[in-house]
Amino acid sequence: MHIELSDEQQMLRDEVRRFAEEVVKPIAKEVDADGRFPTEALPIAAEMGLMGVAVPEEWGGAGMDVLSYCIVIEEISRVCGSTGVILSVNNSLVCDPIMKFGNDDQKERFLKPLAAGELLGCFGLTEPGAGSDAAALRTTAKRDGDDYIINGNKVFITNGTHADVAIVFATVDPSLRHKGITAFVVHKDTPGYSHGHHEYKLGVNGSGTTELAFEDMRVSAADRLGEEGDGFKIAMATLDGGRIGIAAQAVGIARGGFEEAVKYAQEREQFGRSISKFQAIQTYLADMSTELDAGRLLTWKAAWTKMNKKRFTLEAAQAKLFTSVMAQRVTNSAVQIHGGYGYIREYNVERYFRDARITEIYEGTSEIQKMVIADWILNKG
């Protein structure tokens, strides 16, 4: 048991923190208010290797470990939850499954440019009628010679407005339920592929969330990830890893709120003294700091478990459940400590508070995490 970052990891953290402060933070408010994609930050992130942090260098990535990936997502999300999830999706939900389930040809054509940041990816699983019950998806893939014809709609797709490549889940036979689900890697220029308008959301407003529509979209069997019917397994394995990224995002957002709250509490005077001298405020800060540290440890433990090639479904679900709930409590307390100022857009904490909300919903709601955890404890422990 030794939980300190290596020199290399500390250097990475400092470097990403500098990038976050100098490039991402200055545009974060505008990205949120205008609901626009942080386009200018992404090429720099790509140069730094942040689009494929844990992808091996031979496949265009930075060749770092999963823990380093958590550090990256935490540091970026600390200043901008939108940019945090954009990176998390490209890393965890797009690069990861191609790395794990793709063949060399697919890695060459898709993973390399995705990990290098030349292309941006998105993950198309959720549908209007298939959220937590992903196996109920209705997008169909009909075999036609060497191709598949894909029809259907995906919703709430992060990066959807700007993505060049989508991982698309469709069923070759709805009667097979999850056993019919098949995964494809699809380029946006494929005829029949289109995206809708950017969804206006409660938070993470700059993450390019949109619908995807597929109309008689012809996709080569060479772009199928794994075998027919492997899609559900691919989706679940991918989300296990994605949850670590979202946990890191939640930790980052919470830390942003916590740090602003500490600073504000020390500066703000009421009743003739700094409000940080009041036990009521100290109690908030103590609980925020404790839960934040616990959340980071759970996230790192999940990352470490994954790095060591062990089953990490339980660890990832616990990290994601704990940190997402924690991030809301922490950012809520940060708003409370700021009083009226916390409700005003000029201050950052109201954005953190709004951004935190989604972490309990996407990549598996808290309820789904609890089902996973309970199943593990009751039936697999």
Place this chain on the structure above:
Amino acid sequence: MAELTFELDEEQRLLRDEVKRFAEERIRPGTAERDRNHEFAHDIIAEMGEMGLLGMMVSEDFGGPGMSPLTYALAVEELATVCPSISITMSVTNSVCCWPLEKYGSDALKAAVLPALASGEAIGGFGLTEPGSGSDAGSMKSTARRDGGEWVVNGEKAWITNGGVGKYFVVLARTDPDGGARGISAFLVPSDAPGFRVGGAEEKMGLKASNTTTLYFDDCRIPADYLLAEEGAGFSVAMGTLDHSRVGVAAQCLGIHRRALELATSYAQERVQFGVPIAKHQAIQFKIADMATELEAARALTYHAASMDGQPGAGRLASQAKLYASEAANRACWEALQIHGGNGFSEDYEIARLYRDVRITTIYEGTSEMQRMVIARHVTQR
């Protein structure tokens, strides 16, 4: 720098397994009965002494095994899973008697006393709290004055774990009536010192098989070199000791929490309502998921704090671990009892005892409210 790892080393795993085996075989069979009878497990404690569990962190120079704080925490967790009364008996002698004695005592005093404590031949305790001085330890009234080659101690100490069974106590008393917190000094008081007297065992809500008493000092005389650290340094001895010992309470909470989860899980799988085991109902599953997740969070904080013991920032980590682990263990016992329904309210079920035992953990060795003050001071001082 060593690579980050959540893995325990071999010494830690072996010791944990040994304690687990001992706790299951030797302690578990009598836990419920000792609780009912308020019975201190003298024989078991003596065996634990022989195993080296009563002075785990005492260095080899003074007869101990010189184990790490994390190894110690693992032992506490295993004991608490089976009997929190025994775990507190053990952790008190380890962390608030042996530890400050080794850190702050003179070489002669350590050589004279530590081997007996480390071997379990003698049990230790810690006298800080007074009837009128709990969280506000600096307001204590007990006094010590120098008289030739001796210190003369007067006053009383309340809620002292191991009070009636201990041979040595680290005791805090005021050596300067006007000095505030800086007027407090720390001493080692043997139970055979003239003027030392022990009150009757307290009737407690939980931890009934641990021994808790008042200590009385009536012109109690101890040798001059039984002073720990410098005269006037007692408050920092006490705070330093608690910074360290809180990890032990956090580990105790892990053990209790883990047991509550085990009990809830097995009950939920056996109990049938509406035609299915209640474990099939989401309302029950989600409680179990929360208990399991919070246990992992508490565990991560506690093991991390233990592994950082003695390093800069460790005080904050220990307080965070103690605060979170104790609050989480209380929630876990509450939910585990709720899952048991009416049966949980019966002393025939183990959860009823755990529910009583866990309640003290947010109170002793610094209440949750005091932990928050400590943590807030750290985070606003950066």
